[in-house]
Amino acid sequence: MLNKSLILAAFLIGTLQAFSQKIHHFQEALLINSGSRYGREAVYADLLAWKLYNNSLGKPVAGAVFDITEKGDTLRWQAIKADSANRFLTRQWRVIARGNTFGNPNRVDRGTGYIYLTYSSAKAQPAILNIKGNSGVYFNGIPHMGDPYNSGYMHIPVNLKKGLNELFVRGTNISADLIFPGKAVSLAADDLTLPSIIKGNDNSNLEAAIVVINTSSKTLSSLQLKTSMGGKEIKSMLPPVPPMTTRKVKFRFDASGITEKGWNDCSVSLFEKQKLIDTSTIKIECVEPGDKYSVTFTSNIDGSLQYYAVTPQLPAANDSGNALFLSVHGAGVEALGQARAYQSKDWGTLVAATNRRPRGFNWEDWGRLDALEVLALAKKNFKPDPQHIYLTGHSMGGHGTWFLGATYPDKWAAIAPCAGYPTLKGYGSADGLIPDSSNSPAEQMLLRSSNQSDVIKLATNYKSLGVYIMHGDADRVVPVTYARQMRKVLADFHSDYNYYEYPGGEHWIGSESVDWPYIFDYFKWHKIAVDTAVNTIDFSTANPGISASYRWASILQQQFPLRYSRIQLKRSNSAKTITGTTENTELIQFGLENFGKGATVNIMLDSQLIKYTTSSANDTVILKKENNSWAFAGFPTAQEKNPIRNGTFKDAFNFNMIFVYGTTGNKQENEWSYNKAIYDAETWYYRGNGAVEIIADKDFDPTRYKDRGVILFGNASTNSAWNKLLLNSPIQVKRNQIQAGDKTWTGDDLSAYFVWPLENSSFASVGVVTGTGLKGMNAANANQYFAGASGFPDFMIYSLDMLKNGPSEIKLAGFFDNNWKITKSNIAEGK
Template identity: 60%
Template sequence: MKKIFCSLLLVSFCIGKSTLAQEVYQFTKALTITSVHHYGREAIYTDQLAYQYFANTLKAPVAGQTFGTNDSGQTVIWKALEADSLNRFRTREFGGGGTYLYLTYSSDRDRSALLHVKGNSALFFNGEQHTGDPYSSGWLYIPVQVKKGLNEIYLRSFGMVQARLLFPEKPVILNVEDPTMPSIVLNENNKTLQGAVVVINTTAQALKNLNIKSRINGSELNTALPVVPALSIRKVSFALNADGVDQKGQFECSLVLLQNAKPIDEKKVTLEAVGPTEKYSQTFISYIDGSLQYYAVAPQNSSSDNSSHALFLSVHGAGVEAIGQAKAYQSKDWGTLVAATNRRPRGFNWEDWGRLDALEVLQLAKDRFNPDPKRIYLTGHSMGGHGTWFLGATYPDKWAAIAPCAGYPTLKEYGSADGKIPDSSRSQMEQMLLRASNQSDVVKLVSNYKPLGIYILHGDSDKVVSVNYARQMKKQLADFHADLSYYEYPGGEHWYGNESVDWKPLFDFFKWHQKLPDSSLNTIDFITSNPGISPSNRWASVQQQIHPLQYSRIKLNRNKNKRTITGTTENVQLLKLDLSNFGIHTTVTIDLDSLNKISYTTSSDQDSLYLLKQNNQWGITNQPGFEQKGPHRYGTFKEAFNYKMVFVYGTIGSKDENEWSFNKARYDAETWYYRGNGAVDVISDKDYSQSLYKGRNVIIYGNANSNSAYKLLLQSCPIQLERNTVKAGNHIWKGDDLAAYFIWPMKGTNNNSIGVIGGTGLKGMNAATGNQYFAGGSGFPDFMVFSLGMLRTGGNEVKLAGFFDNAWKLSESEMIQNK
């Protein structure tokens, strides 16, 4: 008989003014083990408990029982743990890292519930995996189906954990604890503003025919909503008309959730109306996933002519909201400051989708405020200091100057809850996997800062991000960078007031700098590791590499008088040169790598040239088609989560395979919502069609035998994932415990891709369950094949990993196979 730990607590729990649940079960007793899992910023993860769980060898825990051994071979024993007076389980008392908690709940009947946990990174509820709330945000409520009898929960955790079950009065709930809302800016058009809140579906059926009716200051709007899958959460956007608001202050917006035109829940959210010169939030629909995001604005405080005003992009630190970032600055009389969100206050460390968010907001701000293109600047604090280093090195042609404040340069040295990116002193297999993280290492990209003014600000008493990081970058730059200003704030800790970011000498430094036009910059020294992220600097662009995701470098000199371009390249297969500054009918001589010289006569004043390196010779070539790799679509696996992806779960496999497929898609959608404030369509393979979801990436869960969309989209792929078999070219692996992640270009599209997450059987599918590909900066190659044994022993059980060549073919030289 399994031992049951339970303590019943009935309380009233409210969100705002509306009751979410009248009955709450608070977990106060647990069992715990430590040092049994490792998840980080890499493709390899180990989890001894999950391995036993998926291998069906995990025994029901009892205090004092031996679990097994940890990664270091030490014996691990289950220990009893009681919550403190605030109902917190303090797992650090038992060693902290790699912890699992085991909780149980005994029910007298089947019923729906909301699992509310803070301080965990993921969990199993009766075998179904769900995302966690590692930052203890508190607004994540996971719908679960409680069964009659014993219900078991394994929480993957660290630090302090709180856990409870809430039994809601209503089966469908509007949750307004995590809204994305705009400000009402007076004297602007506020008729079609957009906000977003969460719909919680605790039923076993998908919710269709939903609408939200918004009402503010007497004005109503009705918005149709997407489908919310069974037992799931989804953040949904809606329209609201605030044009009737004509004074500053707080205004309530009533929201009514309707199904088939009948009200099923109602909540209120608050919007703030601000004056035109005050800081405000602006929402927008993101091209990344179609969700509602926001950025914050500190408007220029001058009413003078804005035709040549500056734009400052500020990237915030961990745990900071964009609106809080904007409010830390005094408005400037010579420019507008815009703060992007990184998708969440912690988000993606300004890498991956945080990087895309910054670029998206930058473009929106340029379109809206029309700044002087010579006066665009980048700054940020803490994690945003890292974002400044990273975005500055990755896109050196976008800024006149940058100013990292209290920042760390690279995730290989400084990590957060997801840890650091491991160094490359690993096996060949692990080095192949880590190659996909190369762009994160800005120390290797340091020469990209040459054209930028750089102001480094750091408190000399910073205990959160050591001042040694600033000194490290100063030393790196001092050897070659002539336009560097450095200041250590005496006695300054990590935050020493608004001067930590709004430092007058920093903005004076910005004012002295303008970005030179392309016509004036005749020398380029540029490094990239991924043309899909960062292909170009000014008039030169790395289109394809010889070795994917290794560092490529171009050092070029342009002489318009002599009509020449000379220089060297490293790891460049295809190079694009913009020749527009040479004019029409001009013969240009190009001399690269001391190889053959090329002469080309321009046909227009907007001409460009593609050069292909083959057999140690450079030659003129045509622009490659979209079916080849290029900046439009280059990989890696994580690229499949761009361009409004849709999650497609399989329904043609066995019952267990189909359940895994849906649960995994839902788990990824939950994690995407938590980490990226995102929203994803989760649909069955039967509901997918290329015409209906045109222009969107697809994530397929399962294999060719369990998901009908697989054969529809992946027939030409050289990697085939089937029941009991994985084929990659001439390589074949057999068994039901194999898993795979890979990306493949969608035929007939310019930039859409298919991502595959699946396995050869239930064991292999379970092995693919971990989703640390959503950790900012984590590296995943184009493809990897691994077994369930990876969860137990790590990299030795990765069978194959690597990158497709530029024609999306398998290349033995760009992949590693374990025997």
């Protein structure tokens, strides 16, 4: 992920032999204006996919009719050719295909089309597909991840069959190549995750990551990577790489022999059972202690290697007690590039997290978790004064600053969003907007799953923070109207914010876009108050699983999942009282440390008086609301929803997750399950710089994989791990039938996503991607659950026809209650 020009050069050198320079550039294609629509929600439209899954997609031929729209327009395939740079460049369409408004006739659609490519192979053989500019591709009917940001490093192993091979590429401005490798297994060095070598540090056991490409028909389970650098060698055992896949793997290197600043060669050799398979040479930078640098770490999300960048304090601090600045970058920006935009400060250290990728997850979902992981590591490594922690960011990072500031208001003394947009409902970025409304009750339920992203609804959480807003008044990328919007929001209640419009400033005005000196002057004036001094709380959350606590109060459970919850409280230490009101709160916890042992505390909550006598100096009290009355309660058990495990479906993609595909169905069902697991792993790698272990159901052992998130592909008839994981779930899926509570649907075209607590774990979950037959399974192929802030509830059941008709084909969507049961108050039913 570092220094793209050097990495690309290393890749071309290191893989020249592996690829043997045999490349097929696609030159001719057919184009269709199909109006496919994917985005930040579970509902999607794709007429071509619907026809493909129904076996009703005719042979694409120039001039042939693809479809006739509801308005009577005839859509025809048209021939196109690549330019001299092998690019298919077409005008961008904006069409409204059937179902695309998704229950809201006022919604603007951003649909796109498909490019049809073919390749005639003289024999069955493996190849590596490299397409840039697309959001997805069907290769001989099998879905694969695209490369929408033209990164270039998506090397997808595919099996060519003898004769005609067909590609339906989603996207209208692409380039596409087939690479015929000279080796079955090779290293790709164009997407590295690297640390810096810091002179004077212990550099004997550093970690990096590289991609292994496996175009063979077997799982590689005995791989080793040997590195040699500055005369020092070290070996690393690698995890399995399934057949016809890629996997980014961690390895160690010993840089203790490097003593001079600059770029240094590291030789990387891949072995299988002591047999040399491939070699590559990569460049790793050695820097001075005062330079900006990168640090790698193993993420708790998936066990993959990630990194953050540091702008060190200068002069270096001799002791702890200085400030820490967390900077969150904009779309397409590397963390190291972000850190280099700042001059070192003499009163604190700046760290830049990655969001998992330069675009990643818009600092939401796993980008949010990445920021929290880096914040925790930075606190541990740099030991700042806990009252002097600050947050800032630019563009997409400006949104990240608004979002992380509203979500975790007690973590920061002050925040400074620069050229940022507040919410993805107003500025959608590459994956589109989060819709703000719908006429469909089912889709309204889905959109609730994105409530945590609407920071305007959480704006009162900024009350305790200093807020510095900076925006160029000539910004055409993120218009200044977003800054003015937030200035107006804050003006209604906030007493400590600063607003500056840079005259004539565009989106990027040089390093001052982030390293604006007045921001850091403003930060100096602010510190985080200690909990004992905070006697007034006004805190809102949409999901306790994301953000449950502020200071000495926590929302442990909601009455209605993912609607907004709010607590407004006042504490008097002298009078020994807590008074306040709650909204959409079922279980609440108060810390009573300020009152001491043996104190009688009068709690007036929603006009009800509760008396409690503390049993220790560190006592807490938990209250539960039932029938509009508060009563004493205990912390929720692992069998109940709680801040550690609260749903939604996306929550299962955590805790070093594994993908489990089914092998007990028929040939087509088993192939779908494996291919879907590979497709999701490709997408996770591309969007999240991640790596996932993929195993067959027959190899799943709950004791071996204890406390790890599980993503199960298939149903009770096709995946033997179902009964080990989902026997007690109120949602049961088998061939031709879905049952959810007291409701049953039949047919082979039904799909579902849902989450369920992992048995014998207090925090991990099972995520299920399922269908009742091949049609239903294929309808579950779309994985926009990896799009940042996309809305997926606890469960959703729908038919294949949703791809054509929209949310009217949703059968059931909603949330489990706090006991993981299906109740009428938390669901929306379709037809």
